[in-house]
Amino acid sequence: MARMHTRRRGSSGSDNPAADEPPEWSDVDADDVEERVVELAEQGHDPSVIGLKLRDEGVKGTPVPDVKNATGKKVTEILDEHDAGSDLPEDLRNLMARAVRLREHMAENQQDAQNKRALQNTESKIRRLANYYRGGALDEDFRYTYENAVDLLEDDA
Template structure:
């Protein structure tokens, strides 16, 4: 259920049976995401892109209720720009070649 970064923080802070694990890769020679993928527990969308999609959906919902909030309209534009750049980066490897960002696609991914 948790993202790889949250799992890494829990291992660092709480540890395994009370023993902290400061660096998962130093212990296992694999990143947390690679371990999750081996056990078919990985996500379809990379964590950083998923977080940006969630932010864009929240901003869009806020702007629908507050049309004159120009600061958050600009924040939405910046966030959507980051999403498009990140999609170009991941396209072909971790994201389908035909994927294009839209609000509806973001809501569908987050469900």
């Protein structure tokens, strides 16, 4: 599949190994994993960072290679059950934060054509992603604007 805003082809991604159960060296209780996920979320970590921390640090010293194998639920599902998740999806929030930073940079550097193009591309990605999430994770009448993004990021922080 080609990349969205370039003429180059994308690189293929790696696949997770096909495993039905956690490895025998990672015998962590599902409840302990869920508690650790909620604890990390309350510390302000995103779902992707939570997965990395569980992989690297683990629960009680035992690494968790795959949260879904260990608990039967994804990290975001666990966060939704315990009301510890964010109001915005992580990918949309990261793109909005990038757009806000680019907009602030453009206010100081009006002649920066490369970042002007980067801002246009980022806002285009945000609009596409907002269409995808509209009606589910986002309100039906959600529209992206710079002011709206700043307000949402301040509320989410």
